[in-house]
Amino acid sequence: KNPQQVNEAVVAKAELYKRLHTGWAHQAGCDSLGFTSLCKMSGGCAEADIYKAEGEPGRWYRNESHQCYDLGQSKSDISKDMFIMLWPYLYLKGDKPALQRIWDYGQAKGWVMGRGPLSRTYMVPALTLVLQEMLLRLLILPEAVPSQDKKAGYEKHLDVMAIFTRGIMRGGISDADYELLRIYQNESPNNALAKALYHKYKDGNQDEVIAILLDEKLFPSDRLPTAKDRCEEYLWQRDPGSDWQPCDSNKIHDGVDFLFAAFVAGQI
Numbered sequence: 457k458n459p460q461q462v463n464e465a466v467v468a469k470a471e472l473y474k475r476l477h478t479g480w481a482h483q484a485g486c487d488s489l490g491f492t493s494l495c496k497m498s499g500g501c502a503e504a505d506i507y508k509a510e511g512e513p514g515r516w517y518r519n520e521s522h523q524c525y526d527l528g529q530s531k532s533d534i535s536k537d538m539f540i541m542l543w544p545y546l547y548l549k550g551d552k553p554a555l556q557r558i559w560d561y562g563q564a565k566g567w568v569m570g571r572g573p574l575s576r577t578y579m580v581p582a583l584t585l586v587l588q589e590m591l592l593r594l595l596i597l598p599e600a601v602p603s604q605d606k607k608a609g610y611e612k613h614l615d616v617m618a619i620f621t622r623g624i625m626r627g628g629i630s631d632a633d634y635e636l637l638r639i640y641q642n643e644s645p646n647n648a649l650a651k652a653l654y655h656k657y658k659d660g661n662q663d664e665v666i667a668i669l670l671d672e673k674l675f676p677s678d679r680l681p682t683a684k685d686r687c688e689e690y691l692w693q694r695d696p697g698s699d700w701q702p703c704d705s706n707k708i709h710d711g712v713d714f715l716f717a718a719f720v721a722g723q724i
Contacts, residue, residue, distance in 0.1 A: 473711035486524040490541030498715035514561025532572025613693040649692035652721035662721040683707040
């Protein structure tokens with residue numbers, strides 16, 4: 457595959473977003489651990505210290521306050537989706553000790569990673585295998601191969617993140633992962649993240665992704681996106697629909713969806 461040429465307009469927009477938003481993503485709210493991890497992977501959120509979300513060794517919380525569950529702002533201390541965004545950031549940093557601490561905590565707690573419903577806090581075997589393979593790649597634990605099934609909506613984003621993670625670990629993806637990406641990017645043609653990952657392994661041609669990232673209705677070039685541009689802060693976790701439309705709110709988005717898609721597309 458020929459390397460994709462960097463689009464200077466995408467780069468300029470990314471640099472603006474990075475300057476305008478330097479702290480925790482998602483207003484430092486109760487999903488901010490995961491999305492700040494994506495942001496930092498993409499070179500953004502420079503002033504956010506992700507490790508402030510870790511309490512005792514290996515126990516992570518939804519944000520740096522550790523208070524989401526206690527204050528009734530979330531039904532759990534932590535959730536699987538937060539980990540599946542945090543782990544690749546730690547892996548790309550080569551932070552073996554942090555991943556090992558998570559493994560040790562999970563082993564000690566029967567893979568119940570915090571307070572709240574087990575549907576949120578219990579690390580299912582498919583995810584423990586992802587962590588196990590990460591540690592293998594960092595020469596700590598024996599090999600294991602994770603699995604995946606087709607899903608929809610928000611779960612689709614977690615699938616894409618799992619494929620991204622396997623790709624950075626293995627230097628490539630399986631035929632099954634490739635086919636899943638092909639289906640997902642066909643189902644959601646404006647999902648720049650799924651499309652960027654698909655074309656990374658198909659042909660390296662990110663022109664369609666760049667066109668989405670240069671869409672001023674979604675990603676303005678002179679300011680951060682707002683809810684008056686599109687209601688959803690992080691577009692790639694939503695199927696096409698009302699979330700992609702403007703809504704009556706003064707909320708300013710953090711631009712993490714733009715930065716992470718541009719990063720996966722090799723633009724930043």
